[in-house]
Structure formats: C-alpha cells, structure tokens
Amino acid sequence: MKKVTTLTKRVCQRFAFTLVELLVVIAIIGVLIALLLPAVQAAREAARRMQCTNNLKQLVLATHNYHDVHIVFPFGGIKDRYNCEFSWLFAPLPYMEQVSLYDSWNFSIAYSWTKTVVDEATVVYSDNLKVLREMDVPAYHCPSDEITDSLELQHWGYDGMTQKKYNYAVCVGNTGLQIYETILPLGWVPSIGTGTTAVKHKGAMFRVSQGNSPNSINPVADSKPGNWQANMAYLIDGTSNTLAFSELIIGHDSLTEGKFDLRGLSILPGTGFFSTYTEPNSSMPDYMAYGGMYCWDLPEIKLPCDGGQLNSDKGMVVAARSRHSGGVNAALADGSVRFVSDTVNLNIWRAASTAQGGESETL
Numbered sequence: 001m002k003k004v005t006t007l008t009k010r011v012c013q014r015f016a017f018t019l020v021e022l023l024v025v026i027a028i029i030g031v032l033i034a035l036l037l038p039a040v041q042a043a044r045e046a047a048r049r050m051q052c053t054n055n056l057k058q059l060v061l062a063t064h065n066y067h068d069v070h071i072v073f074p075f076g077g078i079k080d081r082y083n084c085e086f087s088w089l090f091a092p093l094p095y096m097e098q099v100s101l102y103d104s105w106n107f108s109i110a111y112s113w114t115k116t117v118v119d120e121a122t123v124v125y126s127d128n129l130k131v132l133r134e135m136d137v138p139a140y141h142c143p144s145d146e147i148t149d150s151l152e153l154q155h156w157g158y159d160g161m162t163q164k165k166y167n168y169a170v171c172v173g174n175t176g177l178q179i180y181e182t183i184l185p186l187g188w189v190p191s192i193g194t195g196t197t198a199v200k201h202k203g204a205m206f207r208v209s210q211g212n213s214p215n216s217i218n219p220v221a222d223s224k225p226g227n228w229q230a231n232m233a234y235l236i237d238g239t240s241n242t243l244a245f246s247e248l249i250i251g252h253d254s255l256t257e258g259k260f261d262l263r264g265l266s267i268l269p270g271t272g273f274f275s276t277y278t279e280p281n282s283s284m285p286d287y288m289a290y291g292g293m294y295c296w297d298l299p300e301i302k303l304p305c306d307g308g309q310l311n312s313d314k315g316m317v318v319a320a321r322s323r324h325s326g327g328v329n330a331a332l333a334d335g336s337v338r339f340v341s342d343t344v345n346l347n348i349w350r351a352a353s354t355a356q357g358g359e360s361e362t363l
Contacts, residue, residue, distance in 0.1 A: 048143040049324050049339070052167075055139045056245055056331040059168060062092035063244065064335065072229035076170045076187060076206030076273060087272040088170050088206065089140070096139055104131050132163040132266070140166035144323035145250055165250045165264030169274040169320070171243040173204030174350040174357075176275045176287070176317035187228070189315040192277060199277060203356035205230050205244050205333055206273070236356045239334035241363070243353045246274050246320035246330040246340075249303055252296055261296045261305070262288055263318060276353040278319045280328040281342045286318045330363075338363065 067073050074091035093102040106128055145167050175189040187207025191200045207228055235242045251261025263286065265271040278284045285306040288295040295305040302321055320340075322328040327341040332352075340349070340363065351359035 045144065045325065049329065052142045052144060052247070052322075052324070052329050053337045053339075055142070056168065056329055056337045057335060058096060058139055059092060060244055060331045060333070060335045060337075062095035065095040066092055067232060070229075072231045073205060075208075075229045076172060077208035077271075087266050089137075089166065089266045089272060093137070096137075098137060101131075101135055101137070136164060137166070140168055142167035142247055142322065142329075163266060166266055166272070167247055167250060167264065168245055169248045169272050169318070170206035170245060171204055171353050172206055172208070172273045172275050173201050173355075174276045174353045175199055175201045176277055176315040177208060177273055178315055192315060192317075199350065202354040202358075203234070203236075204353060205235065205242055205355055208273070230355065234355060235333055237354060237358065240332055240336065241352065242333040242355050243276070243363075244331050244333045246280075247322040247324075247328045248274060248318070249301075249321040249323060251303065251305075252298060252301075254296075259296045260294050261303070262294045263303070263305075274318050274320045276320075276350045277317045279342060279344060279346055279349060280320045280330075280340055281322065282319045284319070287316055288318070332363070 188201045251263035285304040295307045297305045320328045331337045348361040351361040352363040
C-alpha cells in the first residue's frame, strides 16, 4: 500500500518552465519579430511604390488625352507680368476625373491676382485662393513621402497664396529652368558650364513660357506664341526615349523657424519641375530662386538645397527625388513608368530628358 501511494505522487507531479527556458523563448520570439518587421515594411513600401507608379501612369495618360483634344501637350508653366507661374497641375485634371475641380478655377483673372487691396484696411480675396487652399488631388501625392496629409499647407503669405504641395513634376530637360528672362524662349537654361564639358539644352517635353499679354493665362483659349506647348512631332527622339514626369520630395516648412521651401508647390515661380543635370536623389544641392529665403537645406533627409542660382543667376536646377529606396519612379512620354536607380549613368539620365538630342543612349 505504501508503494502505490509513492507511485501515485510521482505520476501526479507537475513541472514548470525555469526562468532560463522562459527567457530563451522570449528571445526566440523577439528574433522572429525582428526578422518579420523588415519583410512587412518592405511589402508596404513595394505597395506604395506600385501606387506611385500607377499615379505617374495615370498622369501621362491624361497628358495624352489632353493632346488628343488640344493637339499639344500641357504647358509646363505660364508666367504672368508678376513673374508668377501657373503650373501644369491644372491642365490634366479634366482627364483624371477632376472636372469639377478644374471648372472651379476662374481662368478669366490672372492667377497671381488672388487678392485686391481696396484700401489699407480692406483686402478682397478671389475664389481662386480658396481653390488653392482646399484642393487636394490624391493622384499627385506619392504615398511614400512623409508629407502627404491633406492638411499639410505651405505656411507662407506670398500674396495670400497658401497652398498644398505635391510630389510629381514635369521634366524641363538636362540643364535647368530660367525664370528672369523676358525674351522667348523661356523655361530652360541654354547651357551650364563651358567648353567641351558644357551641358547644352536639347529640347524637352515641357518648359515655362510667358504670354504676350499681361493677363495671358488661359491654357486653352489663349493661343498666343508666348504660351509654348510641345506637340507629338516635337519629340524627335521618340516618346519612348523622352522623360515626361518624375518625383519630388516635398520641401519642409517651419513657421516658427521662418524656414520655407518652394519644392512641391503647385503655383509659384520655378515649381513643379525637375531636370536631369544631376542624378536622381543627388547629394549635390538643388539650386532655387530668390536666395535662401525659399530654400531649406536638409541633406540628412535627402533635401539638399542652395539658395543661389546656376548660370549667371538665371538657372534653377532641381533634381528628381523620392522616398523610395535606391531611386525614383520616372514616366516616359509613351506612358511607360520605370524605376530609375540613383546610380544610373548620368549621360543616360540626361539623354532621356531631351526631346531633340539624338543621343544613342537609352534609359
């Protein structure tokens, strides 16, 4: 009887985890989570990059539909007598299911005339200012950029034109943009550098032009020579060899620090464009207009910037930049979208941006 009792006690005995075993299990779980998180993040970024690709494809198709109607591609920008640029951003909207937004803009008044000072105490703002403040086009945002919230505004008071920023930009060629010249053609720097190393502009799908009329703003009704727009025949290099759009990282602003950045703005001089003078996500600074006031140098977050200008104070150079790891999405004029590495050969990158360069290199 005594032996049976002892056996029963042994059978009913329970064992617990030791502290060492518990720590080992926790460590294994931690390692598995650490291995899983990068995979989840990579999958999310792949989805964001795909969405960005779809946005650019939609944008190029909209420009083709625009061309079908108007026999020209949308303008890169139009400048009025106040040197204020009405960008390409509105032109594709009717072909991107944004007809009501397009119709809400009043093309009968100059775009820089967002307010009228009746007297020192009275300011009357136009309806266009309200459109700028409230408009938000999801297809113009890259989901990988950290500033994509609909409430993210440009917090400066240029003529009351507080506005949102966007991630996509038109290609103005392999040199840069000139903004001060009053003679045609506008919208590009003829060359940067001298001698055999000079980079010469060889045409591009977009440029910023200036109308012959002080109020020359309507992209459809105003067909004056100053409002230059490329057509399909202008792309001698071929649509599959000519860059149309790529990405920008939205410039950061700080009201408290008095820091502002033009990059990503839809309407203002020298905004909404990129050039291929430097590689994608280049460590070289972008050169902006109007000095350091509208340029916040933040190289640690891929936004290097210099407040000066290239080429005798006429050149603005802004590189294609993206939050995607290792490169940028770029849309060609034929509607295809490619991911271009940061290490792309610079000559190939520049050749892809020209419309009439006749280069043998292809992207």
